[in-house]
Amino acid sequence: MPQDDTATIVAAAIGQAGREDRSSPARRRAKKVFIARVLFFIGLAGAWQSLSLWPYFGPNLTPGLQRIIPEIIRLAGTPMLWGAMWDTLSYALLALLLGAITGITLGTAVGLIRPVRRSSRLLLEVLRATPLFGLMPIFILLLGTGPVFKLSLPFLGSMWPFLVQTSQGVAKVDSVLIETVRSFRVPKRHVLLRVVLPNALPYMATALRLSLVLSILITVGVEALMKLPGLGAEVALSSQYAAMTEMWAWIFYAAVVGMGATLLVERVEKAMIYWRPSGRSA
Template sequence: MTLGLGLAGLVGFAVLLELVPRLGLVSDQFLPPTSRILSTLADVVGEDRFWVALLDTLRTWALGLAIAVVAGVALGVMIGAVPVLRAATASTIEFLRPIPSVALIPLAVLLYGSTITSTLILVVYASFWQVLVQVLHGVADVDPVARDTARSYRLGQWATVRYLVWPTALPYAATGVRLAASVALILTITGELVIGSPGLGKEIAVAQESVAVPRMYALVLVTGLIGVAANLITRTAERRVLAWHPSVRQEVPA
């Protein structure tokens, strides 16, 4: 039911975009009808240049997300498990986290030029905070009674993290990864657009500068499809990883 409604919404939106320029509400010079965008997309996917750009974007996105997830989970558990360390880093985290990643573009370009590395810096920086903050919340949510029980049984630090802290923090971490995946994609395309590093974002900028409007919209459509796919993949992975958790587990009716 939900899937059907979602598809119906997409079809309705596509029909609206088809009618708006054809009815003269907006010039098709600036907003081509859906049929022309899809026709252009069919031509674009037949080009080797498109696939090279797509792979560059996916590589930057996946690598940046992986680095952010590993760093965010590791530091989140370490900082959250040590009260003194969490208190000492709280103000620093709250200072750095709101800084927009795009504000780092001049620094990234100065250090690495118009390369994938520059875009990667933006992706990692933006995605890292999504994971770190969620893991910190998860570690802080550990039941005090369970923590005292583990201490009374003289459970070691590693065992406490493995059997107590991590199961509690895992749902938060999964949410952080899902959020980070979307943020990473946004920053990947943004970096390619602004910095000019290889990828779909650069191809969109080139199409815009060349006044190839249908091609530009076709590439934008591809980035949207990647976002939908990334969201579906992360949600599916989240449900599988958290199949044991009450928020995901479906109770079998008696």
Template sequence: MSSPVAEREKPVVADERLATPVVRRKSVGRPGRTRGVGARGLSVGKVAVQSSAVLILFAIVWEVAPRVGLVDPTFLPPLSTVVETLFDLLANGQLQQHIFASLSRALQGFAIAVVIAVPLGLLIGWYRPVAQWLNPALELFRNTAPLALLPVFVLILGIGETSKVALVIYAAVFPILLNTISGVRNVDPLLIKSARSLGLSPFRLFQKVVLPAALPTIFTGLRLSAAASILVLIAAEMVGANAGLGFLIMASQLNFQIPAMYAGILTIALVGVVFNLILVNIERRLSRWRVDPTS
């Protein structure tokens, strides 16, 4: 028989599994996350390769088609000829002059359009009475093509720089304005209710909830507006200007300098791509709170 003292000193174990020491394995890395990063990198690389492949194929077709006689090289010279002419225009300084003239007009009009359209869109989207007053006028003007008003701008403001900048403003305002209104009105109501339940004032609610939620849609309007401003400006420069990419294209076409004409068109495409990349990078910096769906 065991003594009472021995019984008191014997540990009481209710379950042998509880007495078994738990050995935790040290986790080495996170395979799931590593595979996610690798898959994301592969997907981004695949998209980049596909995009580059399409551009390379387009360049090959442009180069080969005139040389094998599929199209008349007089009216569509090979890409190498166009690129050579582009570098010649860069070397003699003509292309820089035309780019500067077009960019100065486009940036002035775009900046003024942003200053006008973003606050007005926020106001219309947030306050219903303002929308009721201004919607009829907006519907009337936004359905009027900017190029149809070019003679009006020229008659009122003259054929100089003012009419071209005003036309760019008119063309750039509405994409920004409509997307800003849509962004404000489509904010998740649950976010607004949650912010109000926390006691945020209307100003803080608009600043902390509505404006950040509407920012991606606003930047979509900015990108559309940037493209529209360049296109409208080029058309205006073709009608009446002594400098600019539109003037370069029209003058080259009239003088039958076809490679220079295509060089101007290629320059417009490159300027538009750079403009769009700048806006995309600004949007990413201002929208770091957004969750990347590919991650």
């Protein structure tokens, strides 16, 4: 074999070994996380089975997994499940979209205009700390109990993270950078779209993660309280008729919806801020 070919093979082998060495710590971390999650779910299942045998709770309140799992499988084959999921997700995502548009618009204005930011800080903190479900009687009087009411509370819940995070992100953009760009007579619209908002994008990504979870939780809560169509109504009706096995199956699917949405938004967040170390995959 020629000497040049031998050197090429050795160099390729060394490069491959180096890549494996660099990737092995990440693989070990992923393996440890996977094992920890499996052990957690095993422990959770064991604790649940223990509760089902405890006289204080009993199988009527916390039925065993041998009853809940068949009910979960049964519901998966019914159109009622998919209809309830669609009712919940459609309202939650629409509220998220409207909340994002409103929150980013208002947050950008608050972050750019210093007098508005200073004068509205206390008001925003008070409104953000106000419990939304405490406002339900007012919204019922104003909007009734129809689709607009079901959309209003998750809209408000998802708007606040966008408003607060966007205003903070816009306010923290380097003023020297903005003035430098303006000195080249760049139109204000381009300064906003190409300098200010991209620099505030990490804050918006955080707001997206928070708002999506809040939108789903509030939508399910409104459905449960007002018996509006969706996963929350199915949970509430099952509890009302003491169908505890079915109730826990519906709660399982509500948790699956929330978990799936969280995993999806984490990937979207990484794509939005891919240049940051936290946004890059290991």
